[in-house]
Amino acid sequence: MKKAIALVFALVVAIGATAAAGAKPTAKAATAAGINCKSTLTIPFVTPVTGGAGFIGTEQVTWAKYAVKTLPSQFGLKIKLVVGDTPVEQGPAPAQALAQKYVADKSVVALLGPSTSGAVVASTKTYFQAGIVHLSPSATHTDLTIGTPGDPLLGTPAFFRDVPGDYIQGPADARFMIDKLHAKKVVIIDFQEPYSVGLADVAQKTLTAAGVSVTRLSAPNTTTDYSAYVTKVPSDADVVFFPTQKPPDIQTFGQQLIEQGKKAKLFGGDGSNDPSVFKIPGSYVSNFAPDIGGIPADAAIVAGWKKDNPGKTLGSFGPPAYGAVQILLRAIQLTCIADHGVIKDRRDVLKHMKQVRVKNFILGGAFRFSTKTNDPLNAKFYIFQIQSNGSYKLVG
Amino acid sequence: MDTFIQLTVDALTLGSIYALIALGYTLVYGVLKLLNFAHGDVFMVGSFIGFGVLQLLGGTSNPSVPIWLLLVLVTLAAMAGCAVLGVVIERFAYRPLRDAPRIAPLISALGVSFFLANSMQLLFGAEPRNYDTFSLSNGALYLKGLDIGNVRVSLLRIITISSAFVLMIVLWFLVNRTRTGKAMRATSFDREAAAMMGIDIDRVIVFTFVLGSALAGAAGVLFALRVPTTVSIGFIAGLKGFTAAVIGGIGSIQGAMAGGLILGFAESYTQGYISTKWSDLVVFSILIAFMIFRPQGLLGRAEIRKV
Amino acid sequence: MSEQLAQPEHGPAIGQDEWVARHGQRRSLRGGPLGTLETRLLRVPWWAWLVLFLAAMSLLPLFSSSGYVRRVGFDTVLYMLLALGLNVVVGWGGLLDLGFVAFYGIGAYAYAMLDSDKFGIHLPSLVSVPLIVALGAVVGLLLGLPSRRLSGDYLAIVTLFFLQLFQTLTTNGDNAFGHDLTGGPNGLLNIDPLHAFGHDLIVQHRGVFAVSYYYVALVFFALVFVALRLVNHSRTGRAWRSLREDPLAAEAMGMPVNWLKLMAFSFGAATAAFTGTLFAALNGSVFPLTFYFVLLIIVYTMVILGGSGSMPGVVLGALIVSPLLELLRDPGKSRVVFYLAVLGGVVVAFRFSRKLGLVAAATAAFGFVAHAVAGAVDDRWVAGEHAGGAGGALAHWVIVPSHLAGWVPVVSYVGLIAVGLFLTLVPQRIRLVLLVPTLYLAAFVWENVMLVYPEPARYIVLGVILIALMILRPNGLLGEKRVEII
CATH class of the missing domain: 3.40.50.2300 (Response regulator)
Known part of the structure; x- marks a missing residue:
């Protein structure tokens, strides 16, 4: 019967460990009253870092990191970037578990990604219900933002992307x-x-x-x-x-x-x-972008990124991730202004998404969302x- | 007709690589009666060793040695590396379990397979690696070759197929014409009796793993010469290789070769004439048909249960 | 061990196995309060343990209102169900079934087809779930049929191929003779939650995982546990045991060996399909790649770690592995797990002896010296970000360079494996000396290589657990019986 005793003991340990793992509130500033804009806000990035499409996520993360390093001070914010890995080999299911994780984290005010269309489909409902904006720099599946009679809408009103759809x-x-x-x-x-x-x-x-x-x-x-x-x-x-x-x-x-x-x-x-x-x-x-290296307004950004990532070549998946951080930061800033320094509800960020305008967007030209869909306006390939x-x- | 010839060439390319993998399974199964799940991942590691050595020698666009030497060096390095890997796996993951219940080494092999695939991913990432043999002397390996009708059998395919067959012939000689090969066959026939006849079983088993893994390494390079390799190909390669071994009659060397080719032809013709999607289904049906009607495989001997 | 046993040798009783006799002897010798407690506990019936266990599990949502914790708890219960199912096939039947998770997928896909807008069918769960369990059992039988006369190895390859085939069928099922059956790689979406008597069981409320599913899963678990226990203690269960111990003898005694194998196969498949319905109902979507090799290895690790053949064992296996995988996903927690595991390993290896203190002190000293030397040679070698830990001491102990050259991860990782394997070959005294730098190297690799990519790192841990278990303790934590494949 040593068995059973060991079992019960292990149970207690396991449950305790699980509870401790998830229960720990990561944002000390998060109170019932809302999230203080002066506190460190979390933006998770859900993207495949490993697996067959790992090169997409790896590249995107370097750009998102660079953006989070250089941009927040311009918006008067403090941002922490965390990465959630969704390898395509395991299908979109891991994205669902991650969604629960980020919804539970009160310091999460907006989310980057999910980078792959399948992961968006699997998790967008959860984010929408929790009122979390998620902005993907690469999920281009048409049905994510546009529903037609034959192909129902797969995304939700909380899903945005800064690249044009298929x-x-x-x-x-x-x-x-x-x-x-x-x-x-x-x-x-x-x-x-x-x-x-x-x-x-x-x-x-x-x-x-x-x-x-x-x-x-x-x-x-x-x-x-x-x-x-x-x-x-x-x-x-x-x-x-x-x-x-x-x-x-x-x-x-x-x-x-x-x-x-x-x-x-x-x-x-x-x-x-x-x-x-x-x-x-x-x-x-x-x-979805002309050659980033050829846009004069981007020269400083590209140079800065190259300095942080020696030996890496300029790809096409990363820059939209940089742009996405920029858009999210602006939306959060607008929310902070409207809510007088305390974000009462994560939903408020959603309300301000469509007001975001970026003058010299990294992909060239000016950026704003379309009024009809959650896609960029006038984007072309x-x-x-x-x-x-x-x-x-x-x-x- | 052109399509047929082209598909046949495809089938031979694919089949000869399957056969090389199947040989590794069959050799190990012969002496240890162990389904070595990690074999597919040894194949994968082989293709990566080849890639690494290729980069060391300057890559395909600027090789520091002549092409033929480059190919030989890359293949030999992969064979040697895989042989070492195979021996290490045998020594640490299988040997301690030689007298354990039969499920133990199988589970251990699953663990090794999972460990290898994920370790490679940890160290080298999951993006596909292309040998880019196209860049060797401006695509000579692709553009030159033998013309059959309107179909060009490129130099690269000729190299792949013929090297595979040369390796198989070498293996056949090693097993059938050398003392160690004889010991291997004896061990495979009856391990205990062989041990009593003074055969060093450990040595034979190590030798078997050297042979099988080296073949997998060579197969890995031959495979990756034509298509990109990733850390996750081990699973499919292993599955196909083992299926080929079972169809051919596990334990039989000629059977593994035949099984590999059968699988290559089945896949290629299905993809060419029926549908590119359902080739797995066809191969599975062949496997099931063999399981029902001829469980000992094409050239295997029926197992006699001794009481 | 032998010294401890060198007590006055009373010869084993006639007809009794020597080991059994000794074991019994040791047990009867145990006295004191512990011994009394043990005898008391022995008398507690199994159902009381189950109730106690369920009660403990159902307290989890009280600890935390976080949807994430509930979700992990729910996943753990699903894993426990899967482990119970696989235990029937591997632990009781002794069959190596590598297609097990395909049945899980079949259950999930069948539920998705019977309860979604896909075909406009919305069967009440009380109808669809039993139907799917039956379906799982039948498919299990069918797959078992061609393999019934075959030995374990052949069964393994047929079932593994079946797993691959499940992938092919589901990913290509969006255009099967012109009909879209499975949604292909896009999967099946908008699946109904569990519903009975006209009521839906809501999955999430404002994005937070509803606790009701956790309790439903526990009820499912209780049902499966009781049902399987009854089976195991029935005629069939006893027949499985005899079959596993000695198939030849079982056959000679006139047991329907083939039928018994098929039964085991089918029971496992039905359990997996049952679990699949819950998975689909909760997630609201199913995709082919969920049911693949990675999941298979996870469930196998649970069964083997817990002890195949033992029901409490495999449940324990799931209870350990599932939260472990979740903890390893997060670099901060992964680091804690690593240092605790190393500490635990060293304690188990040396017990609380002088050697333990020696190794611990030497390792600590080694690290501080190495760190100081590295820092003195070049600042950048120790300038990497480090989360600290152990009161900040860890940041001065393990070397974390600000930038790693490309070869460092490869060399250190492969080196660690090589040294680790080499340690098992050398004599005890040398091993003790070499252990110190090896432990330090392990910490270096964990901090600099494994934590960078948590996804492969946690699967590497699973692989290592599988190999090490097989060599050191093939019967797992609670398993007692020797499992032989047929």
Whole structure:
């Protein structure tokens, strides 16, 4: 019966440990009256830092860290950034547990992310009910902000993003294929994950509507060898559209296209915008930002980030995270002013989101949210062509 | 017709890599009767060792040695590294459990597999790594090759397939024509009897792990020459490799080769002619069919239960 | 050990196993208040323990109103259910089922299909849940059929492939012959909460996890625990035990071996499916990747750690591993867990002897010296952020450089593993000396490498637990029986 005694003992320990782990109030300034704007506020960043899409989160976190280091003093705030990891391999479920964690933390006034569309879907209701604004720098799935009769809205009014959705990217890419590349036959390959499938769907819709013949293939998310897919690309196909969040995969695909002597041009989405990896000459990539390195207003920011992250290359996922921090800080500042120094309810931040204006936004131009949806106003996608020296040239 | 030839080339590429992995399973199962779950992850580590050595030698865009030497060095390094890893795993995770109930080493192997995959992720991150063999002398490995009809069998594929087969032939010689190989076969036939005949069982087992893991390392490099590798490929690679070994008849070397090729053909033709989505389902059906109608596999011998 | 046992040897009784005899002897020797207490406790019936346990568990929400704590508590109860289910297959049936979490997924997906807008079906939970449990049992039987004559290894590969197949089917099920069945990688959303008699059981209130689900989960747990205990003490349970101990003898005694295996398989599958319904009802959405290899390893670690074959054991396993994983997610708590674990390990290894004091003092001194030397050579070596701990002493003990060169994590981590393994090979005296720098290296690696990426780090811990348990204590914490796969 030593067993049972040990069991009970361990139980007490385990329960005690769990209770202690979660019960500890992290914000001492959080009182029933509200959150003091002078106290340290927490902004969690829910993003995949590990796993197959880990490169997205890793890059985003470096930018968010840089933003939290440099920006809050301009807004008169003190901010602590915590990172919640949601590796794509485990599906969106971890995002749900994290949501409970951040809702319970009273010092959390707003949230960055979730970075992947699946994680948004899994957790947005919880954040909405708790009144926490969550602003994603990379979840582009159309249905997150726009509901149509066939595709119900998946997001909630508390979900925002500072990058345009796939409903802009997909048609933009498709129009480019039709108008500039005069494509008659297009092969679309999706990667069986929410980002890829969503983008492939909208692009396919535009293409079919314009009378382009579309072949749709679907690769399991464990695929690494695309030989069979390349074989299935007809020799007279003009374009292969392959939205993926793993740049090395589209690079491999391009190499195998060349290996098999297929003439089709390769076209990637924002997820494959990585000049250090995807460099098949003559291919196209779309992205929600023009080349950040080329915007004069961003020069100081880029230089500062590079100093903090020696050896890292400038990618496309990080800068929107910087911008997202900027937007959140402004919204919190507006709330603090309206609430006279004490945020009474986290919901108040939500009320001020749409009043945010950023003059020199990191992605170029001025930033404000659309009045109809929680998307940026007038955002557009840019299309690049890969040159023979591997550089990306803006073509549309 | 072109599609058929292309798919056949795909099947051979894929199948020869499956076969190399399957051989590792089958060798270890032969002598230890242990399903070495960690084998797929040894394969993964092999592909990463190859990547590391490649970077040390200047990468593909600016290699410091001739291409052929580069490929040989990378493969040998991966083989050697994996052989060491295999021996360490055997010594510390399996040997203490040799006389334990059979579930013990299996669970331990699961633990090793999980440990390896996550350790690699901790140290090197989860982003895919591309050898970028395309950059070697301006894509010569992709653009040159043998033309069959309209289909070009690129130099890279020829290298992959032929190296795999050379390795299999070398293995066949080691097992069938050397003293140690003979000891291995004896151990695999009846471990106790072999021990009584004065065979050093420990040595044989270490040798088996060296062979199997080195093959996995080579397979890892051959695989990663063509497609990017990640820390999570071990699971699928192991699953496919073991399925190939079971289909071919676990414990049989020729069976593992045949099983690997069968799997390669099944996957390639399914993806080419039926659907890219359902190839796993087809392979699973083949596995189940074998389980029902020929549980000892294609070339395995039926197990006789001794009472 | 042998010295302790060198008491006057009364030969074991005839027909009694020697070890059993000695064990009985030691037990009868134990006296004093502890011994009395033990005899008393022995007389407490199992259901009283269960009630006590449930009472203790149901107090948890009183400790904290945080939705997070409740959520972790709920997840832990789910894990306890899963562990109980896997215990039937592995612990009692002796079958290595690597597709176990696929049945969990089947339960969750089936609930999502029967209770959501997907197909417009909204069955009352009292109908859908029993239906899904039956479904799980049937699928379990079907999967077991082709493997019924096979040995454990073959069963392992068939079930592992089944797990992979579950992934393929659910991710591709959005276009199965033109029909969208599973939502594919986007998963199934807007699933109904549990509902009966026209009432919904609300999942969250203002974003905070409602406590009602925690209690529902506990009720589920009590039901499953009682049901499985009854099964284990029935004819079938006894047959499983005999089958596991010696399948050949069991067969010779005329037991329907194949049928018994299938039963075990099916019971496990049904339990997993049952748990799946709860998971789906709570989360409101299901996605394929939730039910994959990582979850499988987690549940296996729970069963093995607790002791496969023992019901209180696997429950204990879940109770330890689930909060542990949650603690390791957070760098601050992960650090505390690490130092406590090292301390505990050293205490267990040396008991409270002089060696313990020696090692502890030497390690502490080693660290302060190393830190001072490193700081003297280059300020940056010790300039990294450190949360402190142990009254700030830790910040002066472990080296945390402000910037790590790329090779440092690799070399230190691999070095730690190499030294750790090497320690098991050398004689005791050398081991004692080497232990000091090894412990320090471990602290360095934990602070500088593991804490940076908590996600892989916590799974590495699971892997290590599995390997170490198998070698040091294959029967886990509470398991007694030797489990043999058939």
